Amino acid sequence: MDVTEVFNNAEQTPNRALPGNSHQGEKRPAGDEPDVVPRKISAEEHKRRLLELVEQAEDVPDSIDETGLKRMILSFEKRVNKNQELRIKYSNQPTKFVDSEVDLHAAIQELHVIATQPNLYGILVQFKAHSTLLQLLLHSNTDIAVAVVDLLQELTDIDEDNQEDSGIDSLIDALMDEQLPLTLVQNMDRMDESIKEEASAIHNSLGIIENIIDVQPELTVTIAKQGILAWILKRLKLKAFEANKLYCSEILSILLQNQTEVQKMLGEADGIDILLQQLATYKRNEPSSNEEIEYMENIFNCVCSILSLNENRVRFVKGEGIQLMILMLKEKHASRNCAIKVLNHACSGDDGGPCCSKLIESLGLRAIFPLFMRTPKRHKKAGPNQEELEEHIISIVTSLVRHSEGAQRQRLMTKFSENNHEKIERLLELHFKYLERVEVVNKKVEKEREQLLKYGEVDEENEEEFYMQRLEAGLFCLQMVDYTLVEVSQAGQDVKNRIFEILRMRGASSKVIKTVVREYADNIGDAMDEDDRRHEQERILQLVDEF
Known part of the structure; x- marks a missing residue:
């Protein structure tokens, strides 16, 4: 905004109430500038003060040395103290302390220059300026708090190339020692998002959290525990979609990624139900914009992350998450392909049994197998690509075969016999597709192994x-397909006969399938304890022998 625009705004709103003063219940109009103007002053006086702020901003240097920074911090502290004194002395007379508020706001703006020289951050910490800034986050005047949030966001937004030479770690450590996330939450709770500047402050507060995690990922759990996780879950409940809701979904995805403790916290806070409620909107409706598509994908990714914990899978089943995903599979909306990914995460692994059982019980086979027979294309704007979708669907079918028991297993195996064994034909089609890819990479790997042997030996790390x-390159899918073939061959002699008939027609041998499944058994279950791993290997190898 240039000076002319500032003057125009001054003429339009000469008597704007001071946020946080004794005039309770009066709101600052959205779109006003964040400087502070008392009641009952003339438009000319308003112009003069605004012009002073503009001139002060223009006088801020592009860089600063250590001595200059110390002077700036001392000046900043004096303005803070003066404002505090006047607010206490004239608590019911805002006109008495408004000038000090304008000065304080200007002092905060001056500190932005430090962001250009992060090597000086240590001086900020040494002089306890970070502590003062955190106190100002809860200043009665929200304009001051907004300015502090903007400053902290810029200070913590460090270019990765310059991170090692900066003082960002010392600044973050100091801020975290004084519970910055908790203070941000307290400040965000009082912000009115109908006011543009305060909505921006919430966005910048989330930006501070993202910046800190980028620099020190090990602080993720601490940040989540200081109220950020709970605040985000509460914020997601608001129905209207806008930029801050999108950013909340991004931060939540970051908090949950590979963080078991945060995933557990979310489950215990009934966060799974909140996420499923958000996704239910897209069961039969398309997102209205690219931004909302991104939001939807973020929430799906959050669900995938939390399903790595068995206790969260139990909550997911209890919250009817499986049924919701099945309903999405039946539609051709943007959510369908994302739901396929979620079902894979829910059903795979040693703890996937209950989810597989619920999927079969909820008539999910009717939704899964048409997708297995013909992999859906990627939605034009959302979800995994076609190759990824095929992998997810193969993995789901393999998990169902592995975990199903009793009457449910019989229902599943019947699927492989119906329609002239069309699903057996599809399995073998996939077998030859991925076998061809694996054979190509096998030749490449063999050449690399020979090169290594010329100059030494191939160690365990090389083999991994x-x-x-x-x-x-495709071995994972090939293993899933061939394991499924070996399993379903137990369904009946007609199934086994059809498998061998197709192999003969293609001039192929069952030995290749056996070799693939044996290698799969050798590498299975790294997360299992030794007894479970050995038992599963013996079960698979027995199936191979009977194939």
Whole structure:
């Protein structure tokens, strides 16, 4: 905003109430500038003060040295103290302390220059300026708090290339020692998002959290415990979609990623129900914008993250999450492909049994197998791509085969016999597709192994790297497909006959399938205890022998 615009605004709103003063119940109009103007002053006086602020902002240097920073901090502290004294002395007379408030706001703006020289952050900490800034986050005048949030966001937004040479770690440590996340939550709780500046302050507060986690990921759990997780869950409940709700979903996704303790906290806070309520909107409705698509995907990713814990899978089933995902599969909306990904996370692994059982019980086979027979295309704006979708669907079917028991297993196995064994044909189609890819990478890996042997030996780390290359190239899907073939061959002689008939038609051998499944058994269950791992290996190898 230039000076002319400032003057125009001054003429339009010469008597704006001071936020946080004794005139309770009066709101600052949305869109006003964050400087503070008392009641009953003339438009000319308002112009003069605004012009002083503009001139002060123009006088702020582009850089500063250590001595200059110390002087700036001392000046800042004096203005803070003066404002506090006048507010106490004239608590019922805002016109008496408004000038000190304008001066304090200007002092905060001056401190932005420090962000250009993060190597000086240590001086901020040394002179306890960070502590003063945290106190000002709860200043009675929300304009002051907004200005402090804006400053802290800029101070913590460090370019990764310059991080090592900066004092950002010392600043973050100092801020966290004084419970910055908790103070941010207290400040956000009093913000009115119908006012543009205060909505922006909430966005910048979330930006501070993101900046801190980028620099020190190990603080994620501490940040979540200081009220940020609870505040985000509460904020997501608001129905209207806008920028801050999107940012909340992004921060929540960051908090949950690979953080078991935070995932547990969310489950215990009934966060799974909140997430499912958010997703229910997209059961039959499309997101209205690209931003809302991003929001929807963030919430789906959050659900995937929390399902790594068994106790959260139990809550997911209890909250009818499986049924919601099945309903989404039946629609061709943006949510369908994301729901496929969630079901894979729910059903896979050693703890996937209850989710698989609920999926079959809820008639989910009718929704899964048409997608298995023909992998859906990626939605034009959302969800995994077609290759990823195929992998998710194969994994779901494999999990169902692995975990189903009793009458549910019989229902599942019947699916592989119906319609002239079309699903067996699909399994073998996938087998040959991924086998071809794996054979290509096998040749590449063998050449790399030969090169290493020329100059030394192939160690365990090399072998693990080779195995990962093969998994990424298609071995993972091939293992799932071939394991499923071995399992369903137990469904009846007609199924087994059809498998071998197709293999003969393609000039292929069952030995390849056996070799793939044996390798799968050798590498299964790293997360299992030794007895469970050995038992599962023996079960799979027995299936191979009977194939």
